[in-house]
Amino acid sequence: MYTWHWDELPQYAPLIAAATARTLQISVVSILLGSVLGVVAGLMRVQPLKPLRFLAAAYVELLRNIPLMLVLYLIYFGAGAFLPVSPFWASALGLSIFEGAYVAEIVRAGIESIDRGQMEAARSLGMSYFQSMLHIVAPQAARRSLPPLTGQFVSLVKDSSLASLVSYEELMLVGRQINSRIFSPFEVFLTIGAIYFAICLVLSLLSRWQEARLARP
Amino acid sequence: MNTEPMVEMRGVSRRFPGGHYGVRGVTLEVQRGETLVIMGPSGSGKSTLLRCVNGLETLDEGEIIIDGMHVNHLTTDWNKVREEVGMVFQGFHLFPNRTALDNLVLPQVVVRKRPVSEAKATALRLLDRVGLGGKESRYPAQLSGGEKQRVAIARSLAMSPKVMLFDEPTSALDPEMILEVLDVMRSLAREGMTMLVVTHEIGFAREVAQRAVFLDAGVLVEAGLARDLIDRPETSRCRAFMQRILRRPEGGIAAWT
Amino acid sequence: MRPSIPLLALLLGLTGCGGPAPSGERASTLDRILATRVLRIGMNPGYAPFEMVDTNGSIIGFDADVAHYVAGQLGNGVRVEFRKSDWDPIIANLNAGKFDIILSGMTRTPQRALRCDFTDPYFETGQALLVNRAKHKPSPGLTVRDFDRPGVVVATKLGTTGEIAARKFFRVATVKTMETESDAALEVDAGRADLMVYDQPYIAIRAQESPARTFAVLDPFTKEYLAMAVRKGDTELRDWLNLVIFELKASGTWDSLYQTWFVRMPWLARVKRPSS
Numbered sequence: 001m002y003t004w005h006w007d008e009l010p011q012y013a014p015l016i017a018a019a020t021a022r023t024l025q026i027s028v029v030s031i032l033l034g035s036v037l038g039v040v041a042g043l044m045r046v047q048p049l050k051p052l053r054f055l056a057a058a059y060v061e062l063l064r065n066i067p068l069m070l071v072l073y074l075i076y077f078g079a080g081a082f083l084p085v086s087p088f089w090a091s092a093l094g095l096s097i098f099e100g101a102y103v104a105e106i107v108r109a110g111i112e113s114i115d116r117g118q119m120e121a122a123r124s125l126g127m128s129y130f131q132s133m134l135h136i137v138a139p140q141a142a143r144r145s146l147p148p149l150t151g152q153f154v155s156l157v158k159d160s161s162l163a164s165l166v167s168y169e170e171l172m173l174v175g176r177q178i179n180s181r182i183f184s185p186f187e188v189f190l191t192i193g194a195i196y197f198a199i200c201l202v203l204s205l206l207s208r209w210q211e212a213r214l215a216r217p
Numbered sequence: 218m219n220t221e222p223m224v225e226m227r228g229v230s231r232r233f234p235g236g237h238y239g240v241r242g243v244t245l246e247v248q249r250g251e252t253l254v255i256m257g258p259s260g261s262g263k264s265t266l267l268r269c270v271n272g273l274e275t276l277d278e279g280e281i282i283i284d285g286m287h288v289n290h291l292t293t294d295w296n297k298v299r300e301e302v303g304m305v306f307q308g309f310h311l312f313p314n315r316t317a318l319d320n321l322v323l324p325q326v327v328v329r330k331r332p333v334s335e336a337k338a339t340a341l342r343l344l345d346r347v348g349l350g351g352k353e354s355r356y357p358a359q360l361s362g363g364e365k366q367r368v369a370i371a372r373s374l375a376m377s378p379k380v381m382l383f384d385e386p387t388s389a390l391d392p393e394m395i396l397e398v399l400d401v402m403r404s405l406a407r408e409g410m411t412m413l414v415v416t417h418e419i420g421f422a423r424e425v426a427q428r429a430v431f432l433d434a435g436v437l438v439e440a441g442l443a444r445d446l447i448d449r450p451e452t453s454r455c456r457a458f459m460q461r462i463l464r465r466p467e468g469g470i471a472a473w474t
Numbered sequence: 475m476r477p478s479i480p481l482l483a484l485l486l487g488l489t490g491c492g493g494p495a496p497s498g499e500r501a502s503t504l505d506r507i508l509a510t511r512v513l514r515i516g517m518n519p520g521y522a523p524f525e526m527v528d529t530n531g532s533i534i535g536f537d538a539d540v541a542h543y544v545a546g547q548l549g550n551g552v553r554v555e556f557r558k559s560d561w562d563p564i565i566a567n568l569n570a571g572k573f574d575i576i577l578s579g580m581t582r583t584p585q586r587a588l589r590c591d592f593t594d595p596y597f598e599t600g601q602a603l604l605v606n607r608a609k610h611k612p613s614p615g616l617t618v619r620d621f622d623r624p625g626v627v628v629a630t631k632l633g634t635t636g637e638i639a640a641r642k643f644f645r646v647a648t649v650k651t652m653e654t655e656s657d658a659a660l661e662v663d664a665g666r667a668d669l670m671v672y673d674q675p676y677i678a679i680r681a682q683e684s685p686a687r688t689f690a691v692l693d694p695f696t697k698e699y700l701a702m703a704v705r706k707g708d709t710e711l712r713d714w715l716n717l718v719i720f721e722l723k724a725s726g727t728w729d730s731l732y733q734t735w736f737v738r739m740p741w742l743a744r745v746k747r748p749s750s
Contacts, residue, residue: 077657081664087650121310121369124271125324125376126300135323136312143314167650167661173632177651180562180633183589 005184009191012178019174020195026092026170027157027199033096034156035149038103045108048129056104063101069162071098076166091163099156106152110145111137143214150207154200161196171195221285222246223380223411224270229279231265239265241435242279247380250409254422254443257432258458263415266432267382270413271295271302284379300328303373307385309365311357317344317368318353321375329376336375343371347401363394367401374405381405383414399425419462423447431455503574503704503711511552513545516573518561520654522679523735524579524700528744533558536735537577540596543727544575547718561654562633565589569705575715576703579673581635591708592701593715596722600694601639602674604681606662610669612689618643621669629658629667639696640671663687673698675736 044056063071076090085093114137122132164173175192179185224247231240240262247253255263268274270281272288272295281288288298312320321340325331331339344353347367357365366386373381383402387395399418403425406412416422422429426443431450439446439455450456507513517533519525524537533556545554557573568576568590582592603618610621621628626647630637631654640649650667652658659680661667665687670677674694681690702719704711722728735741 077660077664080666084666115308115310117306117308117310118312120273121304121306121312122324123296124273124299124302124304124306125373126296126328127324128296131327135327140314165653167629167652169651173651176562176632177637180637181585183565183586185563185566 004187005182006187008182008184009178009187015174015178016171016191016195019169019171020199022088022168023157023160023170023196024199026088026095026163026168027153027160029092030095030099030156030160031153033092034099035103037096037100039107041100041104042107042111043133045104046111060101060104063098064105068094068098068159069165072162072166087163087166087168090166091160091168095156095159095163099152099159102152102155103149106145106148107141109148110141113144114140143211146207146211146214150204153207154203157200157203158196219249221249222282223249223251223284224413225280225282226266226269227280227282229266229269229281230277231262231269231274232277238262238435239274240269240432243432243435243437244279245430245437245440247411247413248427249411251428252406252410252412252414252426254426254429255413255415255432256417256422256429256446256458257438260434261432262435263432264384265435267304267384267413267415270380270382271299271304273304296328300376301379302382303376303378303380304382304384305366305369305373305386307388309357309362309369309389311365311368311372313357316354316356317349317360320357320368321372324372325375339375340371343374344368347371348397361394362390363397366390366394366398370398370401370405380411380413383412383416385415385417387416387418417462419447419459431458433458503708504714507552507574508548508550511550512555513541513548513552513575514555514557514573515541516557516559516564516568516576517578518559518564520656521579521673522676522745523739523741524675526741526745528741534741534744536597536731537579539731539735540722541577543722544577544715544718547721561631565703568703571705574704574708574711579700580703581673581698582701582703583635583638586703589706590703591706591712592703593712594719595699595701596719596728597700599674599698599700601636601671601696601698602677602694603691604659604662604670604672604677604688605691606665606668607687607689608665612691616691617693618671618691618695622647626669627661627667629661629670631655631658631672634672635696635698636671636673643671643695659684659688 041056041059044052045060047053072091072094075094076085076087079085080090118136118140119132122136123129127135160170161172163170164176167173171192175188179188182188226243226245229240229243230238233239243266245253255266257263265274269276270283272293283298283302286298288295311317312323315323318337318340321343322333322336325336325339326333341350341353344350347370349364349367349371352360352364357368360368370381370386386402387398390398395418399421402412402414402421406425414421414426422443428441429443429446430440431438431446431452431454433454439450439452441451446455447459450459517525517537519527519533519535521535523535525533525535528534538556541554541556545552559567559572564576564578564580565586567573576590579597580586582595586592603621605612605621622644624646626644627650628640628644628647629650629652630640632651634655637649637651647668650658650661652661655672655676658667658670658672662670663684674692677690678692681688702715704715
């Protein structure tokens with residue numbers, strides 16, 4: 001029978017708190033970088049110039065068809081062999097580049113879901129392609145993209161656990177370190193799991209609140 | 218007094234991918250202050266022809282001249298052209314996340330670079346003129362079809378265009394709202410706006426338009442004075458079309474004056 | 475919190491219900507091994523020369539040969555089945571019943587002994603250091619204390635006594651935990667870490683593979699006793715294994731294995747090693 005040893009865990013609270021901070025840190029940085037990258041790539045895919053469209057499509061296809069773990073390994077162990085890169089930046093870059101491809105698709109889908117008539121009407125009033133996108137299409141697309149984007153951000157928070165493989169001391173790695181000392185996997189990983197759950201839940205709720213705000217005409 | 222036509226088309230052709238012609242060899246003129254109606258069965262290329270005038274469709278052959286300027290689609294700054302050529306769509310296409318007022322203010326500020334206060338004043342005046350005074354704070358979702366189309370017309374007018382294009386402006390409206398839109402269009406025509414109108418509204422064509430053209434399978438089959446084309450079409454195809462249209466109630470507010 | 479019935483059942487299943495019962499109602503592990511003729515050994519390959527994967531994919535090494543010796547002592551046609559496991563959950567996997575004995579260069583420690591039972595030691599070693607040549611000059615008399623400075627990065631493998639020793643001996647330097655010993659060695663090789671802490675035998679071999687970029691400080695600074703582990707309460711199996719270990723040494727087999735794996739090392743060609 002399994003004997004619970006919850007009493008052995010509280011001494012590691014500072015360690016877990018630090019790890020939580022690091023998970024949050026890398027998630028926020030990667031969400032920001034990944035979103036910028038994704039929005040740029042998504043816009044590149046819908047605009048009229050063919051070479052830019054091709055470039056963006058190549059990026060998206062490549063990153064969506066290889067595992068995140070591979071990307072992290074390539075950056076940390078691969079590129080890291082001749083270009084010094086810390087576990088944090090290797091993970092942040094890897095996560096951003098990877099998630100950026102998914103954000104790009106969400107952005108593209110959002111823009112393409114906006115009726116062509118909106119663009120035509122804006123252009124017919126004399127607005128340039130850029131002005132039409134900026135004032136008319138993009139705001140509408142952004143509103144539509146918010147739910148799937150949130151899903152992607154939540155995914156990213158969970159994916160940040162892979163940073164443990166390149167020795168970044170976030171929640172998963174610290175959890176395993178603690179477990180290797182006290183050998184109580186349930187206590188340790190249930191706690192870690194609860195923390196991930198809380199972070200992701202807050203993110204989802206924030207997004208739903210933002211969605212409601214935007215829905216008010 | 219400028220006697221040059223406002224819009225001139227010479228041998229305009231537009232092919233679709235796949236090869237077949239949407240519009241073929243169309244030549245026509247629209248004089249300043251004239252209302253020209255373009256009619257024909259569906260698929261005849263009426264919309265395509267109209268969209269060539271403001272560059273939403275590109276020409277494969279021919280020329281279009283607007284107010285004396287050749288609009289060769291390779292070098293033309295279409296944004297500038299479109300400031301002078303307004304378009305009203307069958308589907309209205311109002312900007313849903315902005316109020317009626319904002320729909321009119323935004324293009325003025327962004328494109329014509331007018332100060333906001335001036336743009337607002339113009340917007341309010343135009344909304345009033347199309348009969349929507351007091352509804353400027355409504356969002357498109359809160360307006361009826363007829364109201365939306367009137368806002369759309371006002372929006373195009375806010376740019377102070379020289380020419381107005383109408384692509385089946387009442388085809389998506391419930392019958393009881395068609396009149397209010399046609400009224401606005403009639404008053405526009407009376408004020409001397411140059412208008413190209415694609416429509417099935419025979420009554421409007423007969424009473425408001427000066428001239429009409431009949432398109433079939435992308436080719437301009439017949440052209441002439443609006444009343445003549447409608448009452449006494451010369452070609453057999455035009456005659457057949459008119460008979461079909463006039464037999465049906467929605468084809469003619471023949472009683473409309 | 476009131477666990478639901480299905481959750482409880484899941485928990486029981488995961489912990490290998492049927493763990494050692496004090497009154498010995500269930501069949502003993504030893505009996506089961508003899509009946510099924512399969513000796514399941516839990517191993518985390520990678521620790522040279524104890525357990526390694528050769529170019530054919532088979533597991534070879536000092537521990538592998540010891541395992542075969544144990545099976546031989548059981549007689550009855552018992553053969554060895556190696557069950558690979560990640561290192562940090564290896565004791566949990568033992569308790570879950572995925573294998574019956576851990577034979578994987580595991581150091582016996584009091585903390586670990588809270589969760590499993592250890593045999594007598596079958597090997598004695600200690601922690602040593604693999605150092606990056608570009609960052610530090612080799613010199614005789616270098617000890618672990620010389621490296622405990624701010625800015626120094628120490629690589630270890632997660633969950634090993636090397637990690638524990640590193641955290642104990644390095645107060646100022648930064649300790650990094652990697653997934654595998656070869657990842658940790660790669661950190662040193664690539665210069666992302668100044669040094670690595672691991673069992674001496676591994677360090678010795680690894681340093682030879684990359685002499686241009688690394689060197690070893692082989693004098694062990696801890697004393698470690700490698701032992702086999704069985705599930706808590708599996709005293710019958712543990713006692714029997716102790717006897718086997720005694721025999722292993724007394725019969726001279728241990729010495730012969732040591733010669734093969736630590737001195738002559740004919741196996742080096744069979745195992746694909748990263749080149750300098």
